Amino acid sequence: MPIVDLHILEGYSPEEKQRLGRELTNAVRFVVPASPDLVTMTIHEIPAENYYRGGLKRTPAPARADPVGIVQDYLAAMEAREIETARSFLSDEFVMTFPGTAPMHHLEELIEWSKPRYKFVTKTYAGFDAMQGQDDAAIVYCRGTLQGRYLDDSPFEGIRFVDRFEIIDDKIARQDVWNDMAEVRTKP
Amino acid sequence: MPIVDLHILEGYSPEEKQRLGRELTNAVRFVVPASPDLVTMTIHEIPAENYYRGGLKRTPAPARADPVGIVQDYLAAMEAREIETARSFLSDEFVMTFPGTAPMHHLEELIEWSKPRYKFVTKTYAGFDAMQGQDDAAIVYCRGTLQGRYLDDSPFEGIRFVDRFEIIDDKIARQDVWNDMAEVRTKP
Amino acid sequence: MPIVDLHILEGYSPEEKQRLGRELTNAVRFVVPASPDLVTMTIHEIPAENYYRGGLKRTPAPARADPVGIVQDYLAAMEAREIETARSFLSDEFVMTFPGTAPMHHLEELIEWSKPRYKFVTKTYAGFDAMQGQDDAAIVYCRGTLQGRYLDDSPFEGIRFVDRFEIIDDKIARQDVWNDMAEVRTKP
Amino acid sequence: MPIVDLHILEGYSPEEKQRLGRELTNAVRFVVPASPDLVTMTIHEIPAENYYRGGLKRTPAPARADPVGIVQDYLAAMEAREIETARSFLSDEFVMTFPGTAPMHHLEELIEWSKPRYKFVTKTYAGFDAMQGQDDAAIVYCRGTLQGRYLDDSPFEGIRFVDRFEIIDDKIARQDVWNDMAEVRTKP
């Protein structure tokens, strides 16, 4: 025990079912401290012709894309300075806040903001945390360290960062960024 | 659809079952974008005398305390400078990292670190995000803004922060803190 | 086989569950010609604190009154000429059609219509048929024979009739009546 | 809620399962006034090699033909005066009663009865009601209006009728007919 049974309409991919297996197992463990090996989870796929709501057949909603994957692809595009690609991951209501900035809505604003700060920056990832929020947004955190070069070409590395993303309808609607850049810069 | 059935041993409180209801519903929605109103979740409580593993009866593991509640109580104790109380929420392996610090293991180190920085600081919370990690730790993020007074008694407020906690066996094992203090301080 | 499992929120009476047992068993047999003895039906009552839709608790809807009972009580009140009582079973949109009448909305119209036809009439019931319609109405048919006295005090009996009722929200919304009175009267 | 799970042996057609979906949903709604959209019904088809009664495999009983379809085909054959076809829908114990007739067992009796009454008659359907009876018979009601020509070639139309059928083992075992023909004929 605990035993979880999930009934869904037929039509999800093995990868999507694997995600359901992991998420539901973790959801149980969030409350019940069972050894993972004792949490069993079975997916029962119901063919559309065997499921009725209000006496009518229904079609399965396509699964959400993995929000972690969306974030990873977006961050990779940003590092590669493929702005068009990066923009394709954003929703129309996209808003982002970086240390010391007001809310920004366009990647161009971010680029402007970064210009007086560093030549380039890349990320080393320590981990991702992801979950469904109470509302429509999936939440993804990624954290790790930044490395790159300042405007004077001097290198930096090991600067801690954390990003928080909200993903709605498979698009990034919000990005909040914290890091130790100012802390590090102001160190004697 | 989707329909989730959770079978657990009898003995969990209404509040604990409410948490299971919320977590499992969100876990499904993390993958399947069903309207929340269409995600039904039923808990089937099995009396101990009706459940057998390997032909033997088992007893239910006590539920975990709500990790968000643990974090809230810990942060409240820190704000109130009730260090003994705050320490009671920490595991023996506790480690914390603040902007610009090396990993610290004792609250006294944190107090020393803060002395040259500010007189006091309190938090206004914008939100908590919590989930079970793949390993034993539950993860809690809290974010919001800091307000307080610098050493020269000048006030500050609206400084963004985010904390990440790992809770293992109902104790905080790790705290990572990011904020815009240095960014703000170094603004002209 | 077939095996039916019905999950409902806790709170229905034994009589209401008996009705569910009978209706669901018959619904299966309407399509699958299994011997009744092989159709098993189990009701699983879920305590409110164990059921979540969209992560929220729900309360059970009170069961409908038995539509056959409503019709029987209404017809008994009509036979006893307790018009006020009979009227209490009717919805505001009540409409009834008797042989040769236009649709009528008030029991007084029916009484006027019957005055030139018979002194009184009572019913002997041969059977009731009842089911849920596709829309909101439950449908009840009752059939049998009429007996009574014509205006000239001559008796009649054994005149076939059938009534069809629509019951919505426990109120009779429609009554349609057919019988052989004219056929019998015009017999040489 | 309510949630219905039906376990049947594999081998029923989509149309037969659709009928089960509709009938079981309505059976629940007959007692519990849930919005249709909240009544979910899942059919679990069990392969014959996975079901054992008394430790032995069983084979599924073929589904019943839709009783409404049987009645519709029978009535269409009668209107088209295809007596042989119509007769093929009747059981050996068939009995029918029309306004003013004694119970009749053969369609020829009906034809004789109608000869002095009208040249021909056709039906306009207002609706069908169908359900499983407590015993073996499925019950079908159809109602609507009659139109046609009297013996003197004068037309009639809009005469209300209702027919009640009992269907046993996919054959019509009983037909009871009520209508307003006499009422209409005797109107001044």
Place this chain on the structure above:
Amino acid sequence: MPIVDLHILEGYSPEEKQRLGRELTNAVRFVVPASPDLVTMTIHEIPAENYYRGGLKRTPAPARADPVGIVQDYLAAMEAREIETARSFLSDEFVMTFPGTAPMHHLEELIEWSKPRYKFVTKTYAGFDAMQGQDDAAIVYCRGTLQGRYLDDSPFEGIRFVDRFEIIDDKIARQDVWNDMAEVRTKP
């Protein structure tokens, strides 16, 4: 996995449910070599008012007495020479076969048979094996060694035996006994 769910009418004792837990777990393991710790078995007790077969309520059959217990009590009575008590465990059709005997129907026959063989004998049990047979009988084997005294008062011990019992309706209907007494006696 495997996961067993047993649905029974409410009314069985904890000891009876424990027996069901053990028997069903072993039944699975007889075919699927899962570690016992991975075979979970849940008993779902259905209140009588929630179970319908053919639309009618049913009452649970009282559980069988544990056949091993019946055999143990019978053998204990035999050792204690409480013949009346021993006889109370036997069905009217009781038949027993001992080494070299024809089928016997009465305990008195057994006593007669043993008289020229030994003064008394008691049993040391090495184990019991029990199962349900395909027909109505439960089967119990017990095996171990015999000790006692021959007619000449010389002792014997360690003589292997095995008994097979058939229990029908909580009564012993058949006993078959094998042992090495003759083998031992004839040893030089």
Place this chain on the structure above:
Amino acid sequence: MPIVDLHILEGYSPEEKQRLGRELTNAVRFVVPASPDLVTMTIHEIPAENYYRGGLKRTPAPARADPVGIVQDYLAAMEAREIETARSFLSDEFVMTFPGTAPMHHLEELIEWSKPRYKFVTKTYAGFDAMQGQDDAAIVYCRGTLQGRYLDDSPFEGIRFVDRFEIIDDKIARQDVWNDMAEVRTKP
């Protein structure tokens, strides 16, 4: 009732599922004296990609060979004096005890033991009883009568025997034999 649902990973053969159907039905009947016809048992096969333990996929354990079949094949090989074949059914820890012998580990010991006793012996089977033991061993009993020829070529027949086998990991680990040979030989 009772209704048994067994959930196993997909991949067992019809013959293996038939064995599960029989064993689980009998396991229920061992405790609840329901008519076999009222014990229904459904196997739910879960595709590997739909089952998660600890969030991870698992593979089904291959079914055990039918222990009765193993015993029958071993005994047939022994009767046919195909010692190599017979030995292939034995585990490395095999031990057997025959009337009057110490525990033996090799078939050759058995052959030596039998040489001064009979020329050959064959078995007529009256029945097999088989079950899973509490530990890893499946238990098989077979019983019936022996026939053959003594060393002096004189025939014997109808001598009762019973064998008990323990089968672990599809190999015979233990054989215990009882019979009436000595009893019969010493009869005057």
